Amino acid sequence: xxxxxxxxxxxxxxxxxxxxxxxxxxxxxxxxxxxxxxxxxxxxxxxxxxxxxxxxxxxxxxxxxxxxxxxxxxxxxxxxxxxxxxxxxxxxxxxxxxxxxxxxxxxxx
Numbered sequence: 001x002x003x004x005x006x007x008x009x010x011x012x013x014x015x016x017x018x019x020x021x022x023x024x025x026x027x028x029x030x031x032x033x034x035x036x037x038x039x040x041x042x043x044x045x046x047x048x049x050x051x052x053x054x055x056x057x058x059x060x061x062x063x064x065x066x067x068x069x070x071x072x073x074x075x076x077x078x079x080x081x082x083x084x085x086x087x088x089x090x091x092x093x094x095x096x097x098x099x100x101x102x103x104x105x106x107x108x109x
Contacts, residue, residue, distance in 0.1 A: 014100035033080050040077055041099040044090065080106065 020027060046053045081089050084106055093099045
């Protein structure tokens with residue numbers, strides 16, 4: 001009779017690189033960046049009087065709180081655009097296929 005052993009790893013912590021090596025999937029941060037860029041392109045292509053576009057790009061006015069202010073969604077987008085070195089994103093976002101290519105590229109970087 002062959003005896004088999006079951007080894008259970010409890011409390012093992014994997015870092016992103018190890019998970020990527022195991023599952024060959026992009027890191028979570030890259031997927032989030034890609035989805036943010038896809039949504040930005042979608043909102044940018046909507047008509048200018050669309051409520052989603054109005055509230056996404058309008059300046060809320062007033063002063064921001066003292067100290068380190070919370071990061072806004074547009075701040076994250078601007079950072080993503082700088083990381084990917086996209087020039088004139090407004091023009092590029094109007095071309096759906098080109099923008100989708102850039103967003104997919106974001107998941108790989």
